[in-house]
Amino acid sequence: MKRLATWLVGTVGVVVWIFAFGFILFAVNVMRAPERTAEQADGIIVLTGGQLRVKAGLKLLEEGRGRRLLITGVNPRTRKADIARTSGLTETELKCCVDLGYEALNTRGNANEARAWARKHGFKSLIVVTSSYHMTRSLIELTAKMPDAVLVPYSVVPKRFRDREWWLDFHTTRVLLSEYIKLFPAAARLVAVRTWSVDNNVAGSRAARSTGPL
16 A cells, blocks of 8 residues: 555645646746748638737738638627627728638637638638737637648737736736647647548558459
């Protein structure tokens, strides 16, 4: 029993250490100033959660970095006229190239909405705009739904994140920890999707060989 207790305590200690170390790496990476690229794509996706994200996406559209923009997870009460007032663009400009998605309630919903939109327009590459702390999980969920799409991250750092060191601000630390915990089920889903896809491909190849000419 002593050995078992020692083993359990040691295992728990290692798991806690790995979890804490991973969280610190995640937080440091998120708080770092994002690298900007001049890369272009077929379309631009903004995952709602703050005006900075929407403004960044609209700016990319104005720069010609994508042919069309989807803002996914929009509040049902928000209309293009509201976005026009805050962005400085006219409703005519927004009608031309901006779509609002109202169905998504979470990041998985954003990925479903983005997939349907990309398929509708035949887009194969997408610039993904969201907050820096939300980017990793967003890319995981989008990759699970659109494994063949080229995803270009464009991170936006919230103003509050730039004011103080993250470990000195309870709100920032809580947001980072919550997001870090949510990464695990998202990553597990991606692994499951890829495993299922590989198994199906292998099964399909075997079936094709078995029905082929002798």
